[in-house]
Amino acid sequence: MKKEQETTKGIKEIARLAKVSIGTVDRVINNRTGVSVKTKEKVLQIIAELDYQPNIMARMLASKKVIRIAALIPAVSNETGYWNAPLKGINEAASEIRNFGVSADFYFFDQNNKKTFRDQCAVILDNGYDGILLAPMFEEEAMDFLDNCAKRDLPFVLINSDLEHQPRVAYIGPDLFQSGYLAGHLTKYLVKEAQQVLIVNISREITFQHHLLKKEEGFRACLAAHDLSIEVGKVDINETSYDAVQQRLLELFDLNKPDLVFVTNSRVSSVARFLQENAIEGVQLIGYDFLEENIAYLKNGTIDFLICQKPQEQGYRGLMSLYQHLISAPTVEQLQYMPIDIITKENYLYYRN
Amino acid sequence: MKKEQETTKGIKEIARLAKVSIGTVDRVINNRTGVSVKTKEKVLQIIAELDYQPNIMARMLASKKVIRIAALIPAVSNETGYWNAPLKGINEAASEIRNFGVSADFYFFDQNNKKTFRDQCAVILDNGYDGILLAPMFEEEAMDFLDNCAKRDLPFVLINSDLEHQPRVAYIGPDLFQSGYLAGHLTKYLVKEAQQVLIVNISREITFQHHLLKKEEGFRACLAAHDLSIEVGKVDINETSYDAVQQRLLELFDLNKPDLVFVTNSRVSSVARFLQENAIEGVQLIGYDFLEENIAYLKNGTIDFLICQKPQEQGYRGLMSLYQHLISAPTVEQLQYMPIDIITKENYLYYRN
DNA sequence: AATAAGAACGTGTACGTTAACGAAAATCAG
DNA sequence: CTGATTTTCGTTAACGTACACGTTCTTATT
Numbered sequence: 001m002k003k004e005q006e007t008t009k010g011i012k013e014i015a016r017l018a019k020v021s022i023g024t025v026d027r028v029i030n031n032r033t034g035v036s037v038k039t040k041e042k043v044l045q046i047i048a049e050l051d052y053q054p055n056i057m058a059r060m061l062a063s064k065k066v067i068r069i070a071a072l073i074p075a076v077s078n079e080t081g082y083w084n085a086p087l088k089g090i091n092e093a094a095s096e097i098r099n100f101g102v103s104a105d106f107y108f109f110d111q112n113n114k115k116t117f118r119d120q121c122a123v124i125l126d127n128g129y130d131g132i133l134l135a136p137m138f139e140e141e142a143m144d145f146l147d148n149c150a151k152r153d154l155p156f157v158l159i160n161s162d163l164e165h166q167p168r169v170a171y172i173g174p175d176l177f178q179s180g181y182l183a184g185h186l187t188k189y190l191v192k193e194a195q196q197v198l199i200v201n202i203s204r205e206i207t208f209q210h211h212l213l214k215k216e217e218g219f220r221a222c223l224a225a226h227d228l229s230i231e232v233g234k235v236d237i238n239e240t241s242y243d244a245v246q247q248r249l250l251e252l253f254d255l256n257k258p259d260l261v262f263v264t265n266s267r268v269s270s271v272a273r274f275l276q277e278n279a280i281e282g283v284q285l286i287g288y289d290f291l292e293e294n295i296a297y298l299k300n301g302t303i304d305f306l307i308c309q310k311p312q313e314q315g316y317r318g319l320m321s322l323y324q325h326l327i328s329a330p331t332v333e334q335l336q337y338m339p340i341d342i343i344t345k346e347n348y349l350y351y352r353n
Numbered sequence: 354m355k356k357e358q359e360t361t362k363g364i365k366e367i368a369r370l371a372k373v374s375i376g377t378v379d380r381v382i383n384n385r386t387g388v389s390v391k392t393k394e395k396v397l398q399i400i401a402e403l404d405y406q407p408n409i410m411a412r413m414l415a416s417k418k419v420i421r422i423a424a425l426i427p428a429v430s431n432e433t434g435y436w437n438a439p440l441k442g443i444n445e446a447a448s449e450i451r452n453f454g455v456s457a458d459f460y461f462f463d464q465n466n467k468k469t470f471r472d473q474c475a476v477i478l479d480n481g482y483d484g485i486l487l488a489p490m491f492e493e494e495a496m497d498f499l500d501n502c503a504k505r506d507l508p509f510v511l512i513n514s515d516l517e518h519q520p521r522v523a524y525i526g527p528d529l530f531q532s533g534y535l536a537g538h539l540t541k542y543l544v545k546e547a548q549q550v551l552i553v554n555i556s557r558e559i560t561f562q563h564h565l566l567k568k569e570e571g572f573r574a575c576l577a578a579h580d581l582s583i584e585v586g587k588v589d590i591n592e593t594s595y596d597a598v599q600q601r602l603l604e605l606f607d608l609n610k611p612d613l614v615f616v617t618n619s620r621v622s623s624v625a626r627f628l629q630e631n632a633i634e635g636v637q638l639i640g641y642d643f644l645e646e647n648i649a650y651l652k653n654g655t656i657d658f659l660i661c662q663k664p665q666e667q668g669y670r671g672l673m674s675l676y677q678h679l680i681s682a683p684t685v686e687q688l689q690y691m692p693i694d695i696i697t698k699e700n701y702l703y704y705r706n
Numbered sequence: 707a708a709t710a711a712g713a714a715c716g717t718g719t720a721c722g723t724t725a726a727c728g729a730a731a732a733t734c735a736g
Numbered sequence: 737c738t739g740a741t742t743t744t745c746g747t748t749a750a751c752g753t754a755c756a757c758g759t760t761c762t763t764a765t766t
Binding site: 010011012022023026029030032054055057058059060061062063064 | 721722723724725
């Protein structure tokens with residue numbers, strides 16, 4: 001439609017109009033020192049008038065430095081393969097933008113060991129990155145780290161779980177409350193009135209509770225909102241080994257067998273194994289994440305529903321958002337909630353993380 | 354890990370090693386004329402040895418020409434808003450790569466009018482684009498068009514439905530057979546033995562049959578594979594207006610009321626309306642696409658399942674794949690099947706196209 | 707053998723930006 | 737008011753590639 005700007009707008013066009021040199025224009029654009037307030041204002045005005053957008057390609061070419069991004073996520077443990085998916089997503093994004101002067105380094109920490117997290121944080125801060133992609137599993141430690149980042153003007157993107165009051169560039173991941181709410185929704189679908197429901201949190205570090213609690217909240221909120229007379233119990237299991245889970249559940253089930261169990265994370269396979277090995281029937285099971293071990297139980301009917309939130313896409317979008325921000329693209333959506341997918345026996349074959 | 358190549362590999366490093374000028378290297382890289390076989394081979398060898406990757410940013414900068422892409426998709430009609438989603442996806446991708454010297458123009462055709470399709474094709478061919486993004490709804494016409502593209506070395510990407518024997522850069526969209534197969538899967542879940550199932554194809558142009566038939570095939574294949582004694586009927590409705598649909602269905606239902614209806618495209622809302630207005634109960638309904646009109650019926654229980662395949666992502670990835678190809682990025686996945694999502698009353702709130 | 711024609715190759719400038727280097731102007735100390 | 741700083745600004749060489757133009761070299765024609 002429009003045919004204006006034949007005079008190839010750019011830094012030198014700005015210079016011409018402002019009657020200064022391109023050097024000066026460059027200084028105000030990258031707000032470096034050494035330009036008087038008066039001329040700075042003048043240049044800024046011209047820039048605004050022209051709606052000037054810097055040519056990113058020329059920029060990358062000239063400043064031969066590459067953008068360095070550090071990704072800090074949990075290591076793929078033998079306990080759960082969950083983090084394979086985000087890892088893959090980040091890698092995919094990284095290879096797509098490698099040509100554009102971006103390099104991404106991975107740092108892994110042990111989900112059961114805060115110290116590894118802290119150590120990696122220190123290393124990252126020492127290594128002079130331009131941006132951070134982070135899964136803030138340990139809330140307190142993450143806050144510390146992010147404070148440090150903020151002090152150094154280091155932009156960061158959060159994935160998988162959010163820290164709402166941090167000045168993050170973006171959060172990409174589940175809306176935990178809604179996710180639990182949906183589980184509640186499904187529960188209403190599966191249980192009748194006056195039946196019993198058990199919420200199970202399995203996690204070593206109490207800090208996880210932040211993550212799990214939000215889901216629990218949503219779950220309870222949904223059930224409460226429709227005031228069915230459903231009894232809701234709850235158990236926290238601080239040991240992730242199967243034996244520990246089994247023992248704890250045996251005690252509980254002896255006292256009182258629930259009609260439905262809601263496991264607030266991907267450890268649902270432990271509960272499934274428990275149900276299967278002890279030949280407990282008539283207990284419905286809802287849990288999280290598209291993992292091999294979970295799918296097996298979904299297939300044989302022990303698990304009824306898995307809730308999944310595109311872990312791979314979280315990684316992909318996480319890195320991409322950070323990149324977009326770093327090249328000062330106009331805007332990055334600050335809150336990118338992933339869809340809440342329901343996986344069942346019927347459609348798991350067609351799901352893609 | 355590696356610390357080699359401090360000598361900034363690039364066109365001039367190649368020139369140095371091959372003892373020629375950068376001009377010559379440039380000629381062989383862009384295989385222009387004017388270089389002897391002997392030196393060409395020598396240069397190519399050096400290029401291979403260095404594993405030289407051209408600097409895309411420098412390339413775009415130097416050749417100030419922008420990559421021009423034409424997208425040809427159906428217009429958003431008042432009959433169905435489906436194509437809003439791919440359109441949005443394409444736009445999203447376009448704005449992400451606008452900074453990198455890419456411009457995308459849209460061309461729309463009327464789904465009920467082959468001529469509009471042909472006309473737009475002609476216009477596109479005349480306008481000298483560098484790549485085409487196409488929804489090949491009209492099989493025959495699309496083939497013609499794509500033959501012409503191939504003749505001009507115009508790369509193209511197909512979305513939404515595939516033409517398998519065309520030399521497309523990529524296809525991004527549903528695996529239609531699998532999609533129908535899943536519908537069959539769900540059907541088995543919903544109907545009992547000896548019940549009746551009706552397949553409904555609603556579409557004006559017979560050429561669509563290509564698209565719809567594949568789904569039907571998959572559907573039948575699934576039912577056949579598990580030899581339940583389910584009776585499968587079928588009806589083709591060539592008129593998309595509600596009145597036409599109603600009339601045809603009335604006739605059919607008078608003779609024989611099916612227990613489940615499978616509509617092979619997004620027109621499922623017409624059938625839902627029919628069922629509702631005529632107060633027909635006990636008929637399950639499966640159809641396609643996350644559209645407002647469909648969701649309404651999903652919500653009130655008239656439609657049981659909607660199958661959806663990320664139309665927006667199809668657009669996004671379609672444009673991105675084409676772009677990646679045009680800047681001669683290493684590889685583009687040639688077949689990108691979208692996941693087959695199942696939307697129900699329980700999770701539609703959380704679905705994202 | 708002289709010349710034209712064309713193939714093969716080199717040179718130089720441009721793309722829009724960054725950043726280092728100085729020159730000019732303004733400010734300050736005495 | 738002079739000299740020394742400091743602030744402000746202009747100039748210029750890159751970055752890696754594309755492309756127009758010029759030059760040299762080869763071959764064919766007369």
